[in-house]
Amino acid sequence: MLEVKDLHAYYGKSHILQGVDMHIDAGEVVSLLGRNGVGRSTTVKAIMGEVPPHGTIRFKGKDIVGLPSYKIAHLGLGYVPEHRDIFPGLTVRQNLLLGVKDTRRPGKWRMEDMLDMFPNLAARADTPAGVLSGGEKQMLTTCRTLMGDPELIMIDEPTEGLAPIIVQQVGDLIARIAQAGLAILLVEQKLSIALRISHRVYIMGHGRIVFEGTPDQLKANDAVRKEWLEV
Secondary structure: OEEEEEEEEEEOOEEEEEEEEEEEOOOOEEEEEOOOOOOHHHHHHHHHOOOOOEEEEEEOOEEOOOOOHHHHHHOOEEEEOOOOOOOOOOEHHHHHHOOOOOOOOOOOOOHHHHHHHOHHHHHOOOOEHHHOOHHHHHHHHHHHHHOOOOOEEEEEOOOOOOOHHHHHHHHHHHHHHHHOOOEEEEEOOOHHHHHHHOOEEEEEEOOEEEEEEOHHHHHOOHHHHHHHOOO
């Protein structure tokens, strides 16, 4: 479904991504792991067109390098950014409606589904989104992306800065999305969540992929974990 080959990206003169290769199949959950600053978020931004990519990126067989982000989204690639870009002055319900890409046909994910899954959002459906907690904003951002009916969703650092109990809720949300058959690329620091829901994991170091394998293979590889993940 998504194929990335020899992907490079730059911030000014800084060479951040240095030949990233990865792929995600339909319905597959893949986690991209690594320490802060190694290029994980830049990878998903480059795929989404928010950072100019150099290399090959194919989504459902179509070359998407050079396309603007909104066209990539309309092809069925969803993106939940790390900074949780909600519209604070709009209500929860209005934020969710903004995620709908095609009002002429019903999508797989409806407003009722989002509110049924998350009673907290349902209770605040007509409340300005700016008053939500960090965890509620993360759920809202993810649900708004689902309202666009993506076939693959990229979720960048969903548990960053959240309390442990909220981290568990966000992990449960991602597991529900996976159970619905969506392909997921998860950028995450918390190994426990990634290992719980992923079919495969990639580890990034110095702008490159340094490990690819199953969660069980990563658990069994102490050397890789110590060199590229542990502080």
